[in-house]
Amino acid sequence: MSAGRFYASELRLVLLRRRNLLLLAVTAVFPLIIGIALRLAAPRPEGGDGGTGLAFFNQLAGNGVFLTFIALSTLLVLVLPVVVAVVAGDSVAGEAGYGTLRYLLAVPAGRTRLLAVKYGVIVTFALCATFIVSAVALAAGAALFPVGPVTLLSGTTVSLAAGLLRLLFVTLYVTAAMAALGAIGLAISTLTEHAIGAIATLMILVVTSEVIDNVPQLHAAGPYLPTHWWLSFDSLLRVPVDTSTLLRGLLSFAVYAVLFGSFAWARFTSADVTS
């Protein structure tokens, strides 16, 4: 009956933590910095330099909407994973560290219910962070660059509204990627009572995965890495949409979420709480 109340309490706890608010603020500042830097360095529209080699960057000068894609792909490397890792790694380990975990279970919150609420809030926080990036980048992009019909990566031009709809899907795709990462973080978090340890472990995992993904000799492992499909959201920016890549990405996220979610559940419902 009052699972909503527990969820709301958990969300308040996470969102009102000064540390987490700071993280969200930092997340919001990055697209601004990127936008301003690119505005200052941008080749004149008539110059047509395009030497950066990155598809998004070439489009930016013509349309501010592309700042969102640039910001998301840049922040996906490290900033967004850190934001999610902090909240996910802290989720159970933090409670264990404070000792509040034993009292929550004695309330009784219910072990499965507690885990579900924790994961729900991790996903909500990831959603907030991702949408903040998109929203700030969109606003900054509109302020710094011209805005109009969106020319996609495949060369097709769609209306601004259609472009924004694609931006919404891109943001949701990135949220799904971060939700999968959050499940891994939740699982790690059930193994320790040191939140910092859980957060660091998750970040090492992310960086390791990204490094392996960039070693040509380990190419075969790529599709199975947790970070491999994160940037595949550019599939949404083509006509026709590259659905097979997109679905493989979403499948990868779902598999990781289910796998590590199950692990977290199995561990958390069977382990003694000794903190």
Place this chain on the structure above:
Amino acid sequence: MTAISTSGLTKRFRGGQLAVDHIDLAVPLGSVYGFLGPNGSGKTTTIRMLLGLAYPTSGTASLLGVPMPDGATTVLHRVGSLVEGPAFYPFLAGADNLARYDAADRTADPATARARITEALDRVGLLAAAKKRYRHYSLGMKQRLAIAAGLLRPRELIILDEPTNGLDPQGTREVRALIRQIAADGTTVFVSSHLLAEVEQICTHVGVMRTGKLVFQGSLPELRRTGASRVSVQTADPEAAAKVLTGLGLADAQATEASDVQADDAQAGASAILGDASPEQVCAELVQAGIGVRGFAVVSPSLEDLFVGLTGEGFDVSG
């Protein structure tokens, strides 16, 4: 129905250490049960199993007739608890901390939450500090907030693990008064302690743990009865007196020379376990045997002596 009952409850840690060894607790409804034992004797591990935080290696436990840990979500809201010290979010105020725990309780009525939190804080005397961050609470305030969390709802059973740990005498008195008050409302109280003095004044029943085993369980009068009364004779001739006592068939006759004690001649004497003998008879026999009796007494052991006897030398009676 009992408030708490366990049967063969056992916990072996992964390292192989036997923390709790086949204990059979029976805590009557309405009792104030003192769960005594030295630090490390398995009290907290037992409480963790009772609350479903730790899983038993073997044996069963039930709270208010509901088996644990399977019934955790159906019975624990009727049980208030304080386990191994208070634990709250340091960045939240006292009242917000209670609201957090209340929100986690699916059976708690959100409409009455504010009133219940205020009442619980009032009961432990923390109403004035309701808006203060937990971080800034004193040790005694933290302890009382933990008890307040246990009182957020009407409870049938309160489990308190070392509720006065780290408190000054004033704080200890306050907590003791609170426990009395809770018990007076008809709530069963299960309170663990390594201090005899702490529970002696408030408990109706005691259970005594020693290295994972429950070595005694019963009411306080029952515990007193387990102690053997001794006859003690003051005399200038302890050896002879001890011989007479042995001759009368009394066990464990001991002579105490004046030099053994603080060089006080009046303390010299002999003592033995009285057993079934009548003290009048013993005294008469002593006199008849020509012992100069200066003083004669039947001494019951203090509770403290009994505890030391049950728990061994390691028992920290003085605190």
